[in-house]
Amino acid sequence: MSSVTVIRGDSAPRMRAEDRRELVLEAATAVFGERGYVGATTDAVAKAAGVSQPYVVRMFGTKEALFLAVLERALQRLLDTFRTAIASPGSAEDLNHRIGVAYVDLLSDRGLLLSLMHAFVSGADPVIGRAARRGFLQVYRVLRHEGGFDPEEARSFLAGGMLLNTLVGIRMADDYDDPDARELIDSVAPTKAEFLVRISRTPR
Amino acid sequence: MSSVTVIRGDSAPRMRAEDRRELVLEAATAVFGERGYVGATTDAVAKAAGVSQPYVVRMFGTKEALFLAVLERALQRLLDTFRTAIASPGSAEDLNHRIGVAYVDLLSDRGLLLSLMHAFVSGADPVIGRAARRGFLQVYRVLRHEGGFDPEEARSFLAGGMLLNTLVGIRMADDYDDPDARELIDSVAPTKAEFLVRISRTPR
């Protein structure tokens, strides 16, 4: 088996094309998460991955196809995480908490959930909108039909997830010294607030 | 892909500049809600308002200033709606429901909540991010300090609102014939599902 280690930089040794593709997808996830589909440029993705801009386009055909690949990869990670939490030992009553913790941990992959959020507000785009709806429904189905959530449990879990994503997207942790902001963040992720602030605060 | 209606035709009578400004803000709210801050063009706003593109820029200085004006107007409407619901007669236990109904009714102003959502995922932009955080916190404060919500009630209400916004942004109503999509929409807006579908489905 080949190593998955990421080697980056102009002086890095040649790497397999497949690895380079994964490297570009990682970089693209970060850039799309930060600036959104329209705001992200293929040049920014290229610079973040250490390759040339035309090569990024060559690899995926179009910027839209690249974004769809980012979404597909993000969705698979999300579903994998949920399925792992569902299969992990523990009582059924505890499942909600286990999935919730797993979800917050996903945030450490900066850009992953934010790329999904950007897709979720792009329903007006026919291609991206269709992919976004399909992905969202797939998450709902895993909760309902594999996790055993009833409709209200699934709704409540997704609602909390959307609020969490929104607080990360809006960089609410930047205002953590505001008492109301602090109270809100603490109520959203009681056992993970410090973690949340650390990974989602804008670097100073 | 744009379905933004032209509010005023070329042959419309002359109107006061102040009214024209409000007209442009209305059009901009719809366009920004549909395409987001980066994806929206000042030309699309101009066409939707029936004025020339340079005039739109002239009126607000920059596209960014226009978007900030749209956000400010949307936030004021949101806060007004909440305060009206808080002041309306009814038991304290019922307030959550009254504000929720008022919130769903706000969705009939297509673009208003979606423009806010686009701002909420733009925390990485220094100017827009700051405005978005300030607006979000203002909503939280009204719920907590004027509506008498405790932290958990406020969190839960905001979470439901974010999920609702997401379902509208993703155009989930387009999949209303899917059993899972239908179940999800019904659980989010039990008494308003039909209304929600009507106003948020993509025109065929």
Place this chain on the structure above:
DNA sequence: GTCTATAGGGCGATAGAC
């Protein structure tokens, strides 16, 4: 106050060398 014309810059995509 509102328009037409256009400058100026950025970005996705293509061509073609190596």
Place this chain on the structure above:
DNA sequence: GTCTATCGCCCTATAGAC
């Protein structure tokens, strides 16, 4: 497989007439 060079479009903003 990967790069450099560049085309052509689109979009914001400015200039200036009416």
